Amino acid sequence: MLAIAHIRAHRDKVIAALEKRAINATKQIDEAIAIDEERRATQVLLDQNLAEAKKVSAEIGALYKAGKHEEANAAKAKTGELKATNQELDAKLKQLERSLNDALSAIPNTPHSSVPAGKDSNDNEEVRRHGEAVANPQATPHWELTERFKLIDFETGVKITGAGFPIYTGKGAKLQRALIQFFLDQAEEAGYTEVIPPLMINADSGFGTGQLPDKDGQMYQATEDDLFLIPTAEVPITNMYRDMILDEASLPIKNVGYTPCFRREAGSYGKDVRGLNRLHQFDKVEIVQIEKPDRSYETIEHMVKYVEGLLQQLELPYRVLKLCGGDMGFTSALTYDLEIFSAGQERWLEVSSVSNFETYQSNRMKLRVKGADGKKYQAHTLNGSALALPRIVAGLLENNFDGERIVIPQALVPYTKFETIQA
RNA sequence: GGAGAGUUGGCAGAGUGGUCGAAUGCGGCGGUCUUGAAAACCGUUGACCUUUGCGGGUCCGGGGGUUCGAAUCCCUCACUCUCCGCCA
Numbered sequence: 462m463l464a465i466a467h468i469r470a471h472r473d474k475v476i477a478a479l480e481k482r483a484i485n486a487t488k489q490i491d492e493a494i495a496i497d498e499e500r501r502a503t504q505v506l507l508d509q510n511l512a513e514a515k516k517v518s519a520e521i522g523a524l525y526k527a528g529k530h531e532e533a534n535a536a537k538a539k540t541g542e543l544k545a546t547n548q549e550l551d552a553k554l555k556q557l558e559r560s561l562n563d564a565l566s567a568i569p570n571t572p573h574s575s576v577p578a579g580k581d582s583n584d585n586e587e588v589r590r591h592g593e594a595v596a597n598p599q600a601t602p603h604w605e606l607t608e609r610f611k612l613i614d615f616e617t618g619v620k621i622t623g624a625g626f627p628i629y630t631g632k633g634a635k636l637q638r639a640l641i642q643f644f645l646d647q648a649e650e651a652g653y654t655e656v657i658p659p660l661m662i663n664a665d666s667g668f669g670t671g672q673l674p675d676k677d678g679q680m681y682q683a684t685e686d687d688l689f690l691i692p693t694a695e696v697p698i699t700n701m702y703r704d705m706i707l708d709e710a711s712l713p714i715k716n717v718g719y720t721p722c723f724r725r726e727a728g729s730y731g732k733d734v735r736g737l738n739r740l741h742q743f744d745k746v747e748i749v750q751i752e753k754p755d756r757s758y759e760t761i762e763h764m765v766k767y768v769e770g771l772l773q774q775l776e777l778p779y780r781v782l783k784l785c786g787g788d789m790g791f792t793s794a795l796t797y798d799l800e801i802f803s804a805g806q807e808r809w810l811e812v813s814s815v816s817n818f819e820t821y822q823s824n825r826m827k828l829r830v831k832g833a834d835g836k837k838y839q840a841h842t843l844n845g846s847a848l849a850l851p852r853i854v855a856g857l858l859e860n861n862f863d864g865e866r867i868v869i870p871q872a873l874v875p876y877t878k879f880e881t882i883q884a
Numbered sequence: 885g886g887a888g889a890g891u892u893g894g895c896a897g898a899g900u901g902g903u904c905g906a907a908u909g910c911g912g913c914g915g916u917c918u919u920g921a922a923a924a925c926c927g928u929u930g931a932c933c934u935u936u937g938c939g940g941g942u943c944c945g946g947g948g949g950u951u952c953g954a955a956u957c958c959c960u961c962a963c964u965c966u967c968c969g970c971c972a
Contacts, residue, residue, distance in 0.1 A: 501933090501934065501935095504933065504934055504941080505934060505935080505940090505941095507941075507942095508933085508934065508940050508941040508942085509940075509941085511940085511941060511942085512940055512941065514952085514953090515941090515953085517952070517953090518902075518952055518953040519902075519903075519953085520952090521902085521952050521953070522902040522903090522952085522953065523902085525902075525952095526902075533952080534952095536952070537951095537952045537953095538952090539952090540952045540953090541952090543952090544952080706931085835913095837931095
């Protein structure tokens with residue numbers, strides 16, 4: 462979340478920045494500032510009152526030690542009012558702190574100055590494009606190919622679990638595993654440390670990265686144990702650093718993790734969810750980075766370039782979009798989406814989203830860095846998909862289908878150990 | 885799932901009602917000594933809120949209670965460990 466001190470100091474700037482998201486946050490911001498003012502005033506009162514009570518207690522202690530029991534008892538009698546006031550102020554302060562936290566949690570991150578204003582995906586800005594976005598003459602969508610070559614069994618997945626939980630079979634399963642291994646190897650080469658995190662997270666972690674309090678409808682929940690299935694590896698990996706003060710010398714932290722991801726995707730329908738386009742369970746390799754504030758914008762460019770490198774090796778045509786304010790996630794300050802062109806469906810498929818959250822997550826997580834001078838500051842967190850598997854698979858199948866067979870890109874052959882998929 | 889033990893500063897580990905934010909050791913930082921380093925010695929060393937500053941306040945797993953006063957007593961929750969059960 463945004464720091465209240467920052468909001469207080471830059472009220473107008475914050476409101477102006479949030480307008481890029483096509484929202485007017487004036488009321489929310491002013492309410493937070495008002496709550497904070499009352500909070501601080503209450504804090505001062507409580508502090509004064511506590512100081513007084515502490516003093517009196519010490520005096521009573523001294524009297525008892527000196528054996529002056531009658532005087533001590535007399536002093537005791539006078540403490541009732543102080544105590545009552547303390548309780549009252551304490552309750553009020555806690556209430557205000559809760560309100561402030563709620564108010565701040567409801568304010569999204571302020572977009573970076575380079576983010577275009579806009580309402581939805583129509584206002585996103587295409588930054589660059591690579592490769593030819595040409596339709597396959599066969600124009601065969603991947604759900605036909607996966608059936609024809611027996612790569613994915615959607616039907617049996619429905620029986621076992623439900624729609625959106627496919628079963629990968631034979632070369633389909635091998636392709637999946639090859640891609641994961643390829644992505645992890647690439648990341649390691651680029652300096653990322655691999656982690657295998659838990660697939661379930663608690664509520665504190667959900668709050669830290671911004672899924673909670675109000676995006677819980679997106680996650681599957683194990684209510685008996687108050688745990689959530691991760692919607693992305695971003696959540697457990699970033700939260701590894703929750704409540705920490707990192708040494709500046711340990712930055713940047715670069716982690717990569719492969720995990721299955723679980724998303725309820727309530728409300729999705731139609732061609733968007735056909736085949737591999739949108740699943741409830743899917744595999745993803747995620748890169749997570751923790752950076753010094755003055756380097757994070759340089760870093761996000763590197764991360765995007767890194768992901769582009771993966772797509773180039775897989776020989777997939779893609780474009781890079783800079784998301785407009787209205788299309789960005791709640792917690793992000795800058796997001797690039799990478800989309801590949803799917804030759805069978807003749808549409809762009811999002812395969813990666815790379816974001817800089819600045820201090821939005823680190824504020825929530827209390828993730829700080831201790832500088833060389835001993836001063837502490839909030840770290841910047843970033844992450845990106847590198848890459849999400851299903852749509853990559855869809856693209857590979859559709860784009861490399863020559864009417865007879867599917868040709869595996871050269872970079873992947875050492876991993877699949879086969880060069881083609883055919884009947 | 886059953887029984888028991890525990891949770892204190894970066895770490896280890898004292899502390900059972902009144903200058904305890906907390907002994908001591910290790911680690912870290914600064915210094916003395918040394919050509920340099922080590923050793924030794926001396927000093928220093930937590931986080932947070934509030935305040936322009938001085939200062940004040942909070943924090944001994946979380947929450948609640950008893951008390952003039954709680955790291956210390958009571959309740960409750962979470963977590964960790966040990967043993968038993970179950971189990972890949």
